[in-house]
Amino acid sequence: xxxxxxxxxxxxxxxxxxxxxxxxxxxxxxxxxxxxxxxxxxxxxxxxxxxxxxxxxxxxxxxxxxxxxxxxxxxxxxxxxxxxxxxxxxxxxxxxxxxxxxxxxxxxxxxxxxxxxxxxxxxxxxxxxxxxxxxxxxxxxxxxxxxxxxxxxxxxxxxxxxxxxxxxxxxxxxxxxxxxxxxxxxxxxxxxxxxxxxxxxxxxxxxxxxxxxxxxxxxxxxxxxxxxxxxxxxxxxxxxxxxxxxxxxxxxxxxxxxxxxxxxxxxxxxxxxxxxxxxxxxxxxxxxxxxxxxxxxxxxxxxxxxxxxxxxxxxxxxxxxxxxxxxxxxxxxxxxxxxxxxxxxxxxxxxxxxxxxxxxxxxxxxxxxxxxxxxxxxxx
Ligand code: ADP
Ligand code: MG
Numbered sequence: 001x002x003x004x005x006x007x008x009x010x011x012x013x014x015x016x017x018x019x020x021x022x023x024x025x026x027x028x029x030x031x032x033x034x035x036x037x038x039x040x041x042x043x044x045x046x047x048x049x050x051x052x053x054x055x056x057x058x059x060x061x062x063x064x065x066x067x068x069x070x071x072x073x074x075x076x077x078x079x080x081x082x083x084x085x086x087x088x089x090x091x092x093x094x095x096x097x098x099x100x101x102x103x104x105x106x107x108x109x110x111x112x113x114x115x116x117x118x119x120x121x122x123x124x125x126x127x128x129x130x131x132x133x134x135x136x137x138x139x140x141x142x143x144x145x146x147x148x149x150x151x152x153x154x155x156x157x158x159x160x161x162x163x164x165x166x167x168x169x170x171x172x173x174x175x176x177x178x179x180x181x182x183x184x185x186x187x188x189x190x191x192x193x194x195x196x197x198x199x200x201x202x203x204x205x206x207x208x209x210x211x212x213x214x215x216x217x218x219x220x221x222x223x224x225x226x227x228x229x230x231x232x233x234x235x236x237x238x239x240x241x242x243x244x245x246x247x248x249x250x251x252x253x254x255x256x257x258x259x260x261x262x263x264x265x266x267x268x269x270x271x272x273x274x275x276x277x278x279x280x281x282x283x284x285x286x287x288x289x290x291x292x293x294x295x296x297x298x299x300x301x302x303x304x305x306x307x308x309x310x311x312x313x314x315x316x317x318x319x320x321x322x323x324x325x326x327x328x329x330x331x332x333x334x335x336x337x338x339x340x341x342x343x344x345x346x347x348x349x350x351x352x353x354x355x356x357x358x359x360x361x362x363x364x365x366x367x368x369x370x371x372x373x374x375x376x377x378x379x380x
Contacts, residue, residue, distance in 0.1 A: 003053045003115045005378055010113040011055035012067065019055035019112060021140055025133035025377040026051040027118035028125045028174045029330050029339050031183050031289075033274040035304055036133035037168030039227055039267045040189040040238035042274040044196075045170055046120075047178025048206070052129040056112030058141045064093060068114040079107050084162060092127060095158030096134045104153065108142045119367065122208050123336025127163075128171035129176050131155035132377040136174075138378060146238060148376060149191055164222060167332075178376035187279045193209040197279055198373065199286035202325065203347050205340040207318060207354060208367040209310035216334035219306060223263055230256060230264035239267040264348075266304040270296060285302060290326025290341050294319070296340075297328035306333025310362060314338040317357045322352040 002024060006350040011019045026047035034042035049311040054066070062079040068089065075090035080102070082094045093101055101107060114133075118126040133156060138274075152172035155336045159165045159172075173191060174184055198204070235258045236242050245267045253259055280288035295316050301307040309323045311329040315338050325344025330339045342350050347370045355368040 002209070003051070007053040007055045007115040010067075010115060014113060015057070015111075020057040021137065022053065022055045022380050023133050023136045023140070023268060023377065024051045024053050024380045025129040025175060026116055026178055026374050027129050028072070028171060028178070029204060029337070029371065030170065030265040031204070031291075031339070031341075032277045032328070033270060033328070034296065035223060035227075035332070036240075036267055036270050036274065037170040037188040038224060039231075039271075040240040041267065042184050043170045044146075044183050044274050044277055045186070046183035046198075046204070046286060047174055047376050048124065048250060048371040049374040050089055050124070052111055052116040052126065053115060053116060053139055054114045054133050056137055056141070057111045059109040059111050061184075062107075062109040063111070064092065064109055066112040066114055067112075068116075070114075070116055070120060076114065081101045089130070091163055092130045092158060092379065093134045094152060095162030096131055098162060099154045099157045100138055102134070105138070105142060106137055107146050110137060110141050112137075112250055119208055121212060121336075122210075124206070125171040125175060125331075127159065128155055129177040131158055132175045132257070136377050136379065146344025146377075149173065150178050153376075154189075165217075166224065174376070176271045176377045180375045182371050183373060185274070189238075194278070196281045199281060199284045199289060201344050202286050202341055203296060203344045203370050203372065205318065205342050205347060205351055205354075206367075206371050207314040207338045207340065207358075207370055209308070209314055209335060211308065211310045211364055212335040213308055216332060219334055221350060223304060223306065226260045226263040227267060230260040233260065234264070239264055239288065242268050244268055244272055246305070247378055252349065254267045254322075262303040262305070269364040270299060276326065280354050286325050286341065290324075293326035293341060294327045300329055300333065304333075308333070310335065310364070311338050312356065313361060314358060314366070315340075317354045317361075318350060321353055322346065323339055323350055335370060343345065
């Protein structure tokens, strides 16, 4: 779906003229490499063909005023004075303004409309899409270059220091730097990356469980703390620095609490799986990639313990279908979406069967759709 026409029309209906600028900023799924980003490890996400769109014109008075068709209240604040006052969606834009100004950028105000087809709070990173879209609007209208990686760092600060979500940097980087037709192997230590295409004749199925469990914030903080405990125990700055071999030897001979050990095992082996998955993609080995995704899910379910009944069900239902090569939960966990790597020719059939079977098992109507790797945040 392409919301360019819709966002332009909404702008016209509200302001009586066409916008000066339209930007698009995608959501993302992570093919493999979960809870590795804040351990300085590897991830392999791709930007998806669902996005936040903003149509705008600049203002003279240093105000930012945006109407989102997904929210009832508008975002409205002055660039010279905006306390971190509430928990509404405006905070994402205020946060971007705050840290861009702190970085020395003189910002121009603007007004406009926002549309999106990224489901909110489903683990497809609508928040990073909003941040990077706003970042591009500020850069275009204020006249400084949009550096995707620098903007991603600003977006991560918004999540960490303005919103209060202690997340890693993966979401913003893939949103800003995604490439059409490819996933991005990203080293979260130095943010170096490599674009790698999906294996031929395969496509990604997104399976939104339409569930969200309360402990997603506390559970995330607990897991991070366990990773830090394990890193300190093994004497490394981040679990990224612990090899599989060293983990195997030392975990047999030394005693670390059971939870930290399980979390460390997930991270150490998940980093290995990401590198193996990248290699499988480079050599077009779809079956290998699928098996690695399966193994990632098992580890997230049993060792890291961030999966849920509904995510496990989605994964099992999709794997039961001929043409499914592998499946796993994606995103932080505790609800949200699972993904499956499927043969393109079977994708629609798998989607409708999984959807029907999930519905009859849970009485919840899921959202199951195919998605293609799309380009990152851009002017359209
Ligand atoms: P996720 O990033 O997984 O979708 P988050 O809870 O991190 O979930 O971010 C969701 C928040 O991002 C929403 O509550 C809202 O504040 C903001 N947001 C996302 N999409 C939109 C939109 N189209 N319009 C306005 N705000 C949005
Ligand atoms: Mg988010």
